[in-house]
Amino acid sequence: MHFAPLLLIVACELLLLLIEQYTPLPGWLHFGVSVSLAAVLLCFVALFKQREATMVDGLRREIGEMQQEAAKSARRYKSLLEGAGNAIFIFKVDTAELEEENRLGRELFGFTKDELSTMVVRDLLDPSEHERLRTFLYQLVRNGKADWDEVQLKRKDGSSFLGEINARLIDLGDEQVAHCLLRDITDKRRTEREIWQRNRELSILNNMLTSMNLGKDLKTVQEGTLRQLMELLQAEGGTLHLFTPDTSSPTLCASQHASPELEQVLGETLNSPDGLRDVCVVPLGSAGAGWGSLTSIPVSSQERLLGVIHLIHRVPHSYTLEEMRFLETVGKQMGNLIEQVRLFTELTWKSEELLRSHRLLEKSSHSLSVSETKLKQNLALVERAHLEQVRLDRMKNQFLGMVSHEFNTPLTSIISGVDHLLQQGWNSQEDACRVLEMVRDGGLRLKALVADLLKLIRLEARREGLETSAIHLRMLLENLLDQLQPLFEERGQVVTLRDLDHLPFFQGDCGYLERVFYELLLNAIRFSPEGGEIVVNGRVVQQEDLHQRAHTLTRFNPDFLRRCGERCYLEVEVRDCGIGIPLQEQQGIFEIFYEVGEIRHHSSGRRQGKGAGLGLAIVKGMVEAHGGMVWVESSEGSSFFLVLPLEQEAIQPALF
The missing domain is CATH 3.30.565.10 (Histidine kinase-like ATPase, C-terminal domain)
Known part of the structure; x- marks a missing residue:
């Protein structure tokens, strides 16, 4: 396309030369053809330049738009990466080199971006997890995704924490990278363990109550509670001693994995139980050969000491504040159960005594029951007669009250006023006015009553x-x-x-x-x-x-x-x-x-x-x-x- 005008001029010139060999042509014709061809050549060159400029502008616009879209995609990717709610890491699968991470990832481990750019995945793991890393990468390449629960991770300051990793494989053509979501689950696992322990504690307390309700004897409940406490607190031995009024020394009610010698020593320590009011942990002496520590849990009810539960550990053992409170609750709950059993036994005995007394009373009160029945019948007759008399009296009083209050009062006012005028003979103008007012009020009231009666008559007859x-x-x-x-x-x-x-x-x-x-x-x-x-x-x-x-x-x-x-x-x-x-x-x-x-x-x-x-x-x-x-x-x-x-x-x- 670029050489088409030039080739056209050359072809025309050759054609003219060929014609001149056979027929001479005038010089002006040769000149005119050359000028025309030159003008055509210039037009073609101008059109080509214009088209080339238009194409260049279009390409520049397309390149600019592509650059804007690329920048927008980069910002969007950066925003998604930094705005994620979890730590994100991207690393090469073949070399495990870290390529990119977000802000939460840097904050989680304490490294800077430059420091992480020179590290591999192995550097973020606890040394004990290096072997598991190979298995994790193998599953990732094979399945395209892999999850790693409860992995020990290491921060810059050397501290470790428990993490959870969810990885997905991304194939970029010339290389494969892994996109990892990492979460710190240390608090989550600690909370789960605490919840499990609280549930286990509640289960022990609930079993103590439900076992009694299901009819189990007290000794079975005591042995089961001691065994569950040992399992929960990882104790290797335990005993339960109770104080009874029939014996001078405490009675052994339950024992788990304690030698007879140790049981005897623990019983002797309870001969002076004044100091056993709270849960305490003490080291064992020579009597506890092979044991590390002893935990004493008082069993009480209403501030009264009933016995002691001992938990024995082979190594020194410490308790959290929540565990100490739980042990106190177990001791009080066990004391309440023992007290309830005692009260129930006493109540059963008294109920039997009361039942025997009631039977004797029934035999002796048969004649009294007959008399009482007759008395009730007579009282019912008297009550009905009394109610009838009260009703009649009320009807009489209502009638007399209405007549005397509503009719007698106005008439009395009128009659008294007239008598007063006759007796006084109008001697006092003030008294006359007062009496006339009484007469007027009584007359007006009677007039109002009559008017109301007439109003009712008209309403009934619908005359208005x-x-x-x-x-x-x-x-x-x-x-x-x-x-x-x-x-x-x-x-x-x-x-x-x-x-x-x-x-x-x-x-x-x-x-x-x-x-x-x-x-x-x-x-x-x-x-x-x-x-x-x-x-x-x-x-x-x-x-x-x-x-x-x-x-x-x-x-x-x-x-x-x-x-x-x-x-x-x-x-x-x-x-x-x-x-x-x-x-x-x-x-x-x-x-x-x-x-x-x-x-x-x-x-x-x-x-x-x-x-x-x-x-x-x-x-x-x-x-x-x-x-x-x-x-x-x-x-x-x-x-x-x-x-x-x-x-x-x-x-x-x-x-x-």
Whole structure:
């Protein structure tokens, strides 16, 4: 391609020379052809230079991009290597020379990067592991991977630690390298050993308890515990001596691999056991020929020494603080078991004695049992008669109390006032005013009672229609609370309104509902103790919520759930902290002239006694006039519930 223009010019010149041999050509033609060919040659050269420059630029860009990718890959590799959570080493498989490591690897061994670059894998191992290295490398080459658990490694300062190696073979074509993950498992293995020992200790303590529960005798438990202690603490011998009140010297209860002479010497050392209150380790003298140390473990219960466990080692032995505590626990647990066996034996003997005494008592008390049966029958008859008399007296007292308190008091005020005016002859204006006030109060009370009776008659006859308007429960209750505030202050009671702000407006007769909540609050004031709390809360309920309480609602209004439809209702609860209402009387309190309980149990302050039995009947009539219903739930205190429809039904329901 580079010589194509030049070859074209040479070919043209040769062609012209060949033509001139046969036909003479003018000089200008030869010159023109030469100039044209030279121009073509220059164009080809310029195009070639431009193309060559374009190719060079493209190659430079590709080389730059490849260099950037190579640098990025190198950084990524370095980041992965240094950011790994374990020590990483890379070495040549054939020579075991270290090629690369991360920061954790250098910190683990304490060498610098330059120092590690001149080392081989063997330099990082404890000399005892050099032979195992060959096996490890052989498995790595053969399987492509190898794991080495519990290998002893050596740091720069000469200290050794236990490690774990996971290696993978990487084939780079011209050489093979190994990628190794190395972890220090010294703490892990130490923790595992400690956990194993703690589990073994717990197993010994558990076996002591379960063996007794499984019915094994005490001697078997003692021998098994001594044998397990020897296995756990690597003792070569052991004994158990107990103090008994029947003998002056301690009794040998269990022995393992101890000579009779040593058993006798150990028993004699317990003749003065005052110093044996804690676990102690002492060297053995001539009596313990062939033994290195003796461990004494006191067996005690409730600070009382019952015996001693001896563990014997052939070489001097030391214990950790945790092992000493464990031995103390074993001694106390063994003492508790011995004490429990003693108490159980004593209890068994006393139970047998008690059983014999009981049999004698049964024989002598047969006649007394017959008399006792007759006495119980007579007492039951007397109790039933007494309860019937109490019930009749209560009914009589309730009736007389209602009549005398609710009707006799206003009439007495009127009659006394009139008699006073007749006797005094209006001599004192002040007395006349006071008497007239008494007459007025009594007359007003009688008028109110009559008005309530008339109201009930109209409600039963449904002669009055509802004058409905938009009502919000909180606004309605706040107006009533202002009217009743003197009563709350007089009795030190508190009214709490809960969850009322989010309730919607509803259509209702404001006058009726004011009377409803007035009666419920007045009822709560009467039946709550002084200083008590009255709570009013409300919520919107669906048809499903009402049907979930069908058992309760049906008791008070059997037809309500049938005609409630799918409307939403506003449920209001007025809860007091009074003495409550018995279940058998809850339905009757909404009837006319019905009252529950003793007069003296329900009031304090100046408003003593009960009402005339009209208030809750009026509440029921007015609520049902709105298409709702009212009921009561009572345990400690009473909760009066009423539901009012948020959507009015077309047909007015039956009131009673």
